[in-house]
Amino acid sequence: MRSSGGAPPDLPFALVETVRGGIRLAAVDARAQALGIVPGLTLADARARVPELASIEHRPGDDAALLDWLADACDRYSPSVACHPPQGLVLDITGCEHPYGGEAGLRDDLAGRLARRGLTARLACAATPDAALALACHATADIGALPVAALSVDGDTHQALRRAGLRTIGDLAARPRGPLAARFGEALPVLLARLLGEADPRIVPRRQPPAVQVEARFAEPVARTGFVLDTLDRLVGEAAVRLGEQGCGGRRFEAALFRSDGQVARLAVETGAPARDPAILARLFRERIDGLADPLDPGFGYDLIRLAVPVIEPLGVQQLRLDGGAVADAELAGLIDRLATRLGRTRVRRLHAGDSHIPEQAAFELPVGDPAPPSAWPPLEPGEPPLRPLHLFDTPQRIEVLAEVPDGPPRRFRWRRVQHDVIRSEGPERIAAQWWRRRDGKGLTRDYYRVEDARGRRFWLFRHGLYETEKADPDWYVHGLFA
Amino acid sequence: MSRESSLLSALRTQISAPAEAHAWPFVATGSSVADARLGGGLARGALHELYAEEGHHAGAAGFALLVSLCGDAAKPLIWVREDKGERGDGRLHAPGLAELGADPARIILVTGRDALSVLRAAAEIVGCGAVGAVVIEPWGKAPALDLTASRRLALAAARSGVLTLVLRAGATPSPSAATTRWRVGAAPSGPLAANAPGRPTFDISLLRHRSGIAGFDARVEWDRDARSFRDAAPHRVDVGTPLPGRVFAPAAVRTVAEFGRRAA
Numbered sequence: 001m002r003s004s005g006g007a008p009p010d011l012p013f014a015l016v017e018t019v020r021g022g023i024r025l026a027a028v029d030a031r032a033q034a035l036g037i038v039p040g041l042t043l044a045d046a047r048a049r050v051p052e053l054a055s056i057e058h059r060p061g062d063d064a065a066l067l068d069w070l071a072d073a074c075d076r077y078s079p080s081v082a083c084h085p086p087q088g089l090v091l092d093i094t095g096c097e098h099p100y101g102g103e104a105g106l107r108d109d110l111a112g113r114l115a116r117r118g119l120t121a122r123l124a125c126a127a128t129p130d131a132a133l134a135l136a137c138h139a140t141a142d143i144g145a146l147p148v149a150a151l152s153v154d155g156d157t158h159q160a161l162r163r164a165g166l167r168t169i170g171d172l173a174a175r176p177r178g179p180l181a182a183r184f185g186e187a188l189p190v191l192l193a194r195l196l197g198e199a200d201p202r203i204v205p206r207r208q209p210p211a212v213q214v215e216a217r218f219a220e221p222v223a224r225t226g227f228v229l230d231t232l233d234r235l236v237g238e239a240a241v242r243l244g245e246q247g248c249g250g251r252r253f254e255a256a257l258f259r260s261d262g263q264v265a266r267l268a269v270e271t272g273a274p275a276r277d278p279a280i281l282a283r284l285f286r287e288r289i290d291g292l293a294d295p296l297d298p299g300f301g302y303d304l305i306r307l308a309v310p311v312i313e314p315l316g317v318q319q320l321r322l323d324g325g326a327v328a329d330a331e332l333a334g335l336i337d338r339l340a341t342r343l344g345r346t347r348v349r350r351l352h353a354g355d356s357h358i359p360e361q362a363a364f365e366l367p368v369g370d371p372a373p374p375s376a377w378p379p380l381e382p383g384e385p386p387l388r389p390l391h392l393f394d395t396p397q398r399i400e401v402l403a404e405v406p407d408g409p410p411r412r413f414r415w416r417r418v419q420h421d422v423i424r425s426e427g428p429e430r431i432a433a434q435w436w437r438r439r440d441g442k443g444l445t446r447d448y449y450r451v452e453d454a455r456g457r458r459f460w461l462f463r464h465g466l467y468e469t470e471k472a473d474p475d476w477y478v479h480g481l482f483a
Numbered sequence: 484m485s486r487e488s489s490l491l492s493a494l495r496t497q498i499s500a501p502a503e504a505h506a507w508p509f510v511a512t513g514s515s516v517a518d519a520r521l522g523g524g525l526a527r528g529a530l531h532e533l534y535a536e537e538g539h540h541a542g543a544a545g546f547a548l549l550v551s552l553c554g555d556a557a558k559p560l561i562w563v564r565e566d567k568g569e570r571g572d573g574r575l576h577a578p579g580l581a582e583l584g585a586d587p588a589r590i591i592l593v594t595g596r597d598a599l600s601v602l603r604a605a606a607e608i609v610g611c612g613a614v615g616a617v618v619i620e621p622w623g624k625a626p627a628l629d630l631t632a633s634r635r636l637a638l639a640a641a642r643s644g645v646l647t648l649v650l651r652a653g654a655t656p657s658p659s660a661a662t663t664r665w666r667v668g669a670a671p672s673g674p675l676a677a678n679a680p681g682r683p684t685f686d687i688s689l690l691r692h693r694s695g696i697a698g699f700d701a702r703v704e705w706d707r708d709a710r711s712f713r714d715a716a717p718h719r720v721d722v723g724t725p726l727p728g729r730v731f732a733p734a735a736v737r738t739v740a741e742f743g744r745r746a747a
Contacts (some may be wrong), residue, residue, distance in 0.1 A: 331613040332559065339593055339604055347594045351577035351587040363577035368591060375588060377581040382708050385675065385682050386582035390545050391573030418538065423671070426679035452680040456669040457539060467740060480576060482670070483545020483683045483705075 010052060016043050026058040060086070071206055073113075073262040076304050077106060079213065080205035081083065082129070088136070090129045090203050094251040103195040117262055127197035134195060143196065144170030151191045157184050169195060194200075208307035212250070214238040221301025226303060228257065229289070233282045235307040249274025249315030251255025253281060257296070258304040265296060270345065271337045272369040274315040280334055284341045291342040307395045316479075332338035336368050353377055357431060359392065359479065387429070387450070389460045396477035399461065409449050415478050420453040427451075430461070444470050450482070458482035506519040507644045510554040513711030514703040517687065522695060525550060528644040529662035530637040534690070535652040540572050542669030544620070545583065546685050547648045549705050549712065551616035552585055554646045556710075558615025560585070561608050564594045565601050565622040573653070583683070584707040602632055603714070609639040609647050616646040626656050634660035655691065664691035672704050673716060682706065684715050 012032035014025045022275040023043040032053060046053050067083055074081045079091040085214035093106060114121045124135035129184050131143055135151035146169040148161045161184065166172055172180065173196055177189040193199040199415055214235045222228065232255055243249060257265040257440050269284040289296060339348045349365040353375035356362055366372050402412040409425040427450060433443025444465040452458045465471030498500055500516040507528035511518055518524050531550075535543030551560050562575065577587040593608070595601035598621040605619040614649040619636070620723035621628055628649070640647040649661065656664060665690045688700040 029515045073736055120658075123585070209543050236710060237710070328613040331611055335593070335608060335611040335613065342607070343593065343595060343600060343604060349592045349594075351575070351580070351590060351592065353577065353587075359576075365592060375577075377578065377587065380582065380584070380707065385672070385680060386579060386707070388578040388582050389541075389573075389576055390579040390583065391541050392579070393573045393574035424674055424678050426675075426677065452672060453540075454671070455541065456671040456686070458669060458672070458680050458683075478551075480579070481541030481573060482579070482680075483542060483548070 011052050011054045012037065013054035013056060014039075014043075014046065016055045017058040025055075033136045051094065063087070064200060069262075070119075071178045072264045073205070073258070074110075075264065075306075076258045077110065078210045080203060081206070081207075082203040084133060088133055090133065091203055092205070093125075094128075094205055098440060103164070109436040113262060128194055128199070128201055129203050130191070130194040131197060132199065142166060144173065146195075147172075148172065150184055150302050151188065153184075153188060153191065157188065160184060174416040207307045208310060210254070210310040211248075211312045212239055212242045212246075213306065214242065215304060218301075218303050218305075223295060223298040223301040225289070225298065226289040227304065228296070228298070229286060232307065233278070234342075235305065236281045236285065239307055239309055240278045240281070241388050241462040242278040242317075243309065243312065247314060247316065248311070249276045250281075250309040251275075251311040252309070253285075254310060255285065255307070255309045256306045257301050257302045258306070260301055261299055263299065266294075269337075269341045272340070273332050274313040275337075276315060280337070284337060287338050287341045298429065340368070351375075359388070359431065360394070360432070362388075389458075390483045392480040393478070396464075396479040399478050400475050401461070401463075401476040405465075407447075410476065412450060413461065413476065413478075415459075420457070420459070421450045423454050425449050431462075444474075448479070488644075501645065506643075510550070510646055511558075511711075512531055512550065512553055512624060512703070513706070513709070514714050516699070516701045516714055517703065517712070519693075520695070520699050522690065522693075524553075525646065526662055527554060527646045528641050530633060530647045530649060530660060531658060532633075532649045532651060532656070532661040532664040533667050534654065534656055534665065535650070536666060536668030537559055537653075539668035540652040542685060543650055543652060544572075544618075545669075545683055545705075546617045546667045546687065547650045548580065548583060548585060549683070550648060551618060552583075552647060552651040552710055553712070555615040556589075559589050559591055560616045560618070561591045561593060561610065561614055562620070563601050563605050564620045565595055565598060566618055568622040569594060571622070582707075583646075583705070584710050589611075598622065598627040602627055602636075604737045606635060606639060609636050611647050612645070613645075613731065614644040614645050616648065618648045618650055620650040623652075625651070629656050630660065637661065661691070662693045663689060664697075666690055670715070673704065 012035055012181050013028060014028040014032055014037060017024050017026040023139045025037065025041050025046055026041065027039055028037050032050065037050060039423055043055055048269050063086055066085070067085065067089065069087055071081050071083050074089060074091055074267065078091045078096040079094050084090055086283055093103070097103050099105045099107050107123050107125060111123055122136045122139055124132045124141070126135055126143070128130035134146055135141065135143065138150055140146060148166060149158065150168065150169060169192070172192055175194070177241060181189045190199070194201050212477065216231050216235060220332050236253075238247045239250070239253070245437055251405050252268060252270050252273070254268045258269070259265070267288050269281070269288050271284070275281060285406050313373070336348055345367045348368050348369050352364055352366055352372045354361050354364050397415065400414045401410045410422055412419065412421050414420070428447035430445060432438065437443030446462040446463045446464055447466070448460060450458065451461055458481070460482065462478060463474045463476055465474040467474055494508050501739040506527065509521070509524035511524035511529050533543050533547050541626050575592060579710050580587050580590060595604055600619050601619065605617065608614055608617050633649070633680040647721060670686040675681045683705040684702065686700065686702050689697050691697050702715040703712040
């Protein structure tokens with residue numbers, strides 16, 4: 001499979017790569033091949049033979065990306081598509097061919113689409129993936145006529161087979177397997193069986209086939225976003241019925257919009273709890289489309305829209321409480337799902353207690369719905385003012401401090417170019433580093449002070465390092481702000 | 484007869500009142516001065532703007548949190564912030580929230596990339612009746628929060644009954660559909676033993692009141708044990724105490740060894 005994109009229109013061209021200091025051809029097009037240029041030749045030799053040969057640097061990453069893109073586009077034919085690098089794709093089309101009127105129809109449809117993209121490809125259908133790959137590679141329709149090279153055996157075995165006069169798969173197939181295994185190794189009969197369709201190997205698809213999948217195909221591509229949304233709503237309704245039959249709800253819903261030119265747009269929404277209410281799901285999809293950074297580009301239109309539910313969980317029929325409690329919970333869960341769909345899961349968070357005495361590790365945030373250990377907050381002493389700040393800086397901010405004595409409370413400090421006179425202070429609250437960090441002298445002890453300035457602003461300051469014992473000239477930082 | 488006529492007139496006023504004026508209960512702050520002037524407290528299901536005094540962002544944020552605590556304790560509080568605010572003003576610190584009397588498990592934090600996404604998320608939240616209170620905190624001037632946006636929020640709040648607080652720092656008051664507008668700053672607290680900073684204390688002034696008379700100042704103090712505000716006792720504030728004559732700057736203190744090295 002070779003892309004002609006970017007190549008001069010009617011000159012022979014080759015992809016070149018640098019091998020051991022020399023520039024060699026990695027791949028050539030049909031025109032160059034006809035002129036006797038083969039891969040492996042140095043560029044200088046090739047140019048000597050065909051001076052007008054165009055050369056493009058070979059980028060294996062681009063090839064892999066193209067293959068991925070094609071595999072995505074092939075999702076329209078079958079849910080199980082596997083990549084066979086560097087240049088093969090295997091589709092398991094069992095039971096998928098009827099919309100195209102059989103295998104031949106599917107093949108024609110695929111060939112037409114590839115040709116429209118300017119891609120040349122060899123297509124083959126066979127009972128097993130190995131056979132299909134071999135038929136496509138060797139451009140034949142008869143398995144018996146395949147050369148023994150079609151078996152992916154190592155060079156020595158290949159040589160031995162040739163010496164024994166076995167040239168085609170047909171020669172091998174006619175022979176009893178026992179002696180073949182004894183002479184050419186255990187792997188050969190296994191590979192042969194897979195090629196001949198005696199074994200039934202499976203491909204490992206790129207995507208796990210979803211638990212529930214519904215789709216809508218259009219005879220003519222549709223380009224109106226409104227129609228796309230209506231179709232999604234309808235598919236969501238169908239999926240909801242299917243989920244209801246199974247007594248399940250989905251946690252993740254993926255819509256794939258297949259453009260007629262092969263581009264695939266994928267939209268996914270997740271819910272915090274299993275859901276199958278079509279109205280809620282349709283609204284989430286609308287949120288998702290509204291929240292897209294780049295709006296949907298329908299190009300020449302979509303000809304297939306598919307909705308898959310890969311993650312499902314049991315969901316019984318909800319019974320409503322008389323006081324409306326369940327309704328309120330569902331309302332809040334719905335709100336959180338909408339926010340998470342619009343902004344991203346990590347932007348809707350809950351606060352949890354961390355098990356540490358170090359202030360910045362005493363709490364952490366997790367997306368709502370993520371499992372977390374139960375948080376235990378220290379009990380409050382009646383009559384005490386708050387001892388921890390409302391806002392904490394991720395990185396403590398350096399300040400200039402004046403104190404009466406070097407290890408005393410601050411009297412005046414300058415933060416963000418503003419002078420603050422301290423009129424009340426309390427401290428120090430000594431917070432030492434963890435013992436395993438204390439040993440190498442990197443974890444310094446912090447002396448925290450709660451201070452209030454003349455205008456009533458309350459700060460949480462600390463001196464980093466004990467004066468003279470840990471550090472000769474400790475720095476001061478503001479770590480948090482009290483209400 | 485008189486009973487019937489009074490009933491009729493009551494029904495007439497109920498019908499003639501606009502649909503949005505749903506009678507949501509007030510959130511009593513606990514401060515007798517403020518509650519008396521507001522006619523019972525801050526209206527739930529309405530938009531309230533809190534403008535932080537310059538340099539008093541943390542104080543105003545604390546006041547917003549504490550006002551929301553005065554409301555429905557069972558429903559969650561959602562705090563919507565902007566990424567820039569998270570970086571510039573510091574993150575909300577869960578132990579600090581707990582020490583002010585809030586339950587961190589009841590708080591949901593939402594962050595938006597910019598003011599517009601904050602406002603969109605806020606509109607979604609304010610419309611949800613399962614939420615107790617929401618604090619909307621766009622960063623800086625936030626021109627996206629104009630009269631239209633605030634009107635939209637106010638209408639959604641009136642329908643759902645969510646106590647909606649808009650926290651502004653570094654912004655000048657602009658026309659809005661808010662029911663009340665406040666200027667909030669931290670105030671010197673009543674000192675504890677050994678001159679330690681005391682309970683959170685705030686200076687609040689009502690700048691604008693849609694259905695009442697604006698213009699009063701109050702100093703309120705948060706009583707964590709009662710989960711309510713109270714009027715702060717006036718106490719002496721010794722502003723501008725001269726520093727004692729001899730002041731060591733820690734940066735200026737050098738060890739003898741260091742001086743020796745410098746001399747050598």
